[in-house]
Amino acid sequence: MNDKFPSQSSSYRVKNVDLYSGFGKSSNTQFYNVSLTNTLSDINKIDNMTASGSTAAYQGILTGTQLLAAGNPNSSDEDEQEAYDNKVKMLLIFSDGKESPNKGILDKLVDEGMCNRARSVIPGLYIGFIGIDYNAEGIQAFRKCVNDENTDIINVGNLDELIEKIEELIQNGSKSNGFTKLY
Structure with a gap:
């Protein structure tokens, strides 16, 4: 769950272990992380993000896993930890194209x-993919990453x-032993 990047040269122009920004707009503000939140103003920041160029779904998986793992209180308070453990944890990856470059x-x-590894770090993690005007079902890595x-x-x-x-997908991810966990 640690941010890492090889010291070798690459075409990914990574700054301070930020998300991939090798192609598309030259602005570092085209996408960024939004931490776990239930505050609408934080979530609405997504509206300022734009799609413009290459696709790197692996970064969504890696960063999404890191953000979800950060939500675990790892608490000695049994009630607090049990409340976290009982929450549904989902990682939905949206893609509009093939991985490139x-x-x-x-x-x-x-x-x-x-x-x-993501599922071992976050027990019960559901991973789903949505191809937007794109055949995500045709991507072998997506098929290998999901449970079904x-x-x-x-x-x-x-x-x-x-x-x-x-x-x-939310309904699929909220099922445990055949019963929904959504309330």
Whole structure:
């Protein structure tokens, strides 16, 4: 769960272990992390992010896992820890294109156990993928990352369908032993 980046030269122009920004807009403000929150003004910051260029879903998985892991209080207070343990933990990755410029990174990380490691660090973690006007079901790394490739990867083509499919993935991720954990 530590931020790392090899010291070797790369085309990723990483500054202070920020997200990939090698292509697309030259602005470092096109995307950034939003910590776990239930404050609408924090969530609304997403509206300022823009898609413009390459896709690096592996960073969404890695950073999302780090953010979710940071929500664990690791508390000696049994009630506080139990409340956390009983929460549904989901990582939904949205993608609008193939991994680029280096599509091999996602495949290698998944093959090395990135998604399984995420689930070991965050027990009960549900991982789902949504392809926006894109065939996410055709990505082998996505299929290897989810528990059930038939239900955990969904393609959408319009906003109404997107909202419906997000709700569907949330329902899939909220099930434990066949029973929903949403209240």
